[in-house]
Amino acid sequence: MRIIADTHCHTIASTHAYSTWMENIHAAKEAGLSYLAITDHGPTMPGSPGRWYFKNLKIIPRQVEGVFLLTGVECNVVDFDGTIDYVEDEHKNLDWVIASIHSSTLLTKEAPTVESCTNAWLQIAKDPRVCVIGHCGQPKFKFDYERVIPEFGRGGKLVEINNNSFHVRRDAVINCREIALLCKKHGVRVIVNTDSHFATQVGHAGLALKMLDDIGFPEELVVNSSVERFRQYLKERNIHLED
Structure with a gap:
């Protein structure tokens, strides 16, 4: 199995990433990708892009170097009510929205519990703006996976299998496997992403793909394992890149 789209990538606009749009696009082409989403961080993340960054993404072409481009954001879950830092006037025209929990962006002093994290994700599952559930295997933010x-x-969300977790969140890998097994059990679609912070990572998700292969995960549930499946999801989201 391989991926034909990488939909979680960062640029220097996030300040803790180190490549430009064009460097990531060129890397996507070299990796044989058909689609690339750039998803710099929402405003609660320290060092995130300014508001005009997102408003001006409308200037990005739909295709560069043969790679179709999606404009996106990695929104931060800021409390356990499932609030995300989606700024309506800045983000409303973006194609791709990931929701992720980061310790540095929680605006509540409440310590995370399985119950509170479960509530947050249940609310996000109903949020029509969100496409992808980002790297949700961190032990600190464990939730009731089965529930x-x-x-x-049911909410049409893609559960992310995040290759970067196998490098920087290694304590999450066992939970990532459990989450993937439950997606397999319940027929829930996933998306394999790199969460690239440097261009050489773009399109290279070997560790995540190996884990899926090891558990016999059905390829038809991996949305970005074929152009046809990915196009179908874009159609569901009313995202038109190739018109």
Whole structure:
């Protein structure tokens, strides 16, 4: 199995990433990708892009170097009510919205519990703006997987299998495997992403793909494992790149 789209990538606009749009696009072409989404961080993340960055993404062409481009954001979950830092006037025209929990962007002093994290994800499962549930395997933010994973499926969310977790969140890998097994059990679609912070990572998701292969994960549930499946999801989201 391979991926034909990488839909979680960062640029120097996030300030803790180190490549430009064009460097990422060129890397996507070299990796044989058909689609690339750039998803710099929402405003709660320290060092995130300014408001005009997102408003002006309308200037980005739909295709560069043969790679179709999606404009996106990695929104931060800021509380356990499932609030995300989606800024309506800045983000409303973006194609791709990831929701992720980061310790540095929670605006509540409440310590995370399985119950509170479960509530947050249940609310996000119903949020029509969100496409992807980002790297949700961190032990600190463990939730009731059996209860929530089917709700992600019912809400049309793609559960991310994040290759970067195998490098920088290694304590999450066992949970990533459990989440993937439950997606397999309940027929919930996933998307394999790199969460690239440097261009050489774009399109290279070997560790995540190996884990899916090891558990016999059905390829038809991996949305970005074929152009046809990815196009179908874009159609569901009313995203038109190739018109």
